[in-house]
Amino acid sequence: MPELPEVETVRRGLQPVMEGAVIEKVEQRRPDLRFPFPVDFVERLTGRRVTDVSRRAKYLTFHFDADPILISHLGMSGSFRIESEHGGETPGEFHHERSKLAAHDHVVFHLKSVDGRRSRVTFNDPRRFGFMLFAEAAQADQHPMLAGLGVEPTGNALDGALINSLFAGKRAPLKAALLDQRLVAGLGNIYVCEALWRSGLSPKRMAGSITSARRATTPRTDALSKAVREVIADAIAAGGSSLRDYVHADGSLGYFQHSFDVYDREGAPCRREGCTGVVRRIVQSGRSTFYCAACQR
DNA sequence: AAGTGAACCTGAAGGC
DNA sequence: TGCCTTCAGGTTCACT
Known part of the structure; x- marks a missing residue:
């Protein structure tokens, strides 16, 4: 479900609640998600103080006052739900009232913040494509899940020159190349x-065809890198997209879906100034691609 | 070797 | 109403 902007939005929701808090109790309600939970999952997390909630690509990493770190992926349908004690509420009441769990609530973290407030962070994932794994903090970057990841599309590392080198010689369509997490993560x-x-490029175009062997960048690699950085930045600023019932960790909705220009707009008119085309849906490597054949070449 | 498709799993939505 | 098919924001593995 979630792409980078949604994961970043989740991270920003979890951070203020979790950072500095102590995990008083962990409920693990089934033996596995996409992978089996680590051995001693509950034991190794109980009593830890959270020092940082971070993100790499679509992975969340939770850091503690001692090893290990927790690496988590939301898969297609994973989400975190935060339930916090209100200021005036008595602690006992909180636990009693909010103790109901929903279907597919697989993990519950019971937290106590520095100022004594209690909260629950619950991981829910109907399809169970998500997972939680441990890594030793010192070797986190070398963990198999993270080691092969490409450049973040946030910041300025992803520019036309990098796209030029990453896509050189690639025969796969641009759609597939951009989905390859080893290139751009x-x-x-x-x-x-x-x-x-946004960059006016056809998803069917061969990735290598926008690159140049003699120059560092091309107008197309520049346009694509800029479009990727901007759409990701815009989506993060909007709080991600909330499709179906997907909500943020704090229960609020993201608004970027209202800004989609092509995604899920099959048959609708192209939004580009002066373009009379219609958004089409095709299937590439088993997944829907939405694009305008009139202005994306 | 690179590139494509199937598989993993549940739920929502649409057609009949 | 119910039953069936299709589709879904991701990743990995088995093929050609």
Whole structure:
């Protein structure tokens, strides 16, 4: 479900609640998600103080006052729900009132913040494509899940020159190349479609065809890198997209879905100034691609 | 070797 | 109403 902007939004929701808090209790309600939970999952987390909630691509990493760190992925349908004690509420009341769990609530972290406030952070994931794994803090970057990841599309590392070198010689379509997490890490089906529309490039075009062997960049690699950075920045600023019932950790909704130019707009008119085309849906490597054949070449 | 498709799992939505 | 099919924001593995 979530792509980088949604994961970043979740991280920003969790951070103020979790950072500095102590995990008083962990409920692990089934033996596995996409992978089995680590051995001693509950034991190794209980009593830890959270020092940082971070993100790499679509992965969340939770850091503690001692090893290990927790690496988590939301898969297609994973989400975190925060329930916090209100200021005037008595602690006992809180636990009693909010103790109901929903279907597919797989993990519950019971937290106590520095000022004594209690809260629960619950991981829910109907499809169970998400997971939680441990890594030793010192070797976190070398963990198999993180080691092969490409450049973050946030910041300025992703520029036309990098796209030029990453895509050189690639015969795969731009759609597939942008989804390849080993090249650019964090894009998913929605934001790849949106970035290609913004840069006016066809998702079917061979990735290597926008590159140059003699020059460091091309107008197309510049346009694509800019479009990717901007669509990701815009989506983060809007709090991500909330499709179906997906909500943020604090229960609020993201608004970026209202800004989609092509995703899920099959048959609708192209939004580009002066373009009379219609958004089409095709299937590439088993996934829907939305684009305008009139202005994306 | 790179590139494509199937598989993992549940739920929502649409057609009949 | 119910049953069936299709589709979904991701990743990995098995093929060609």
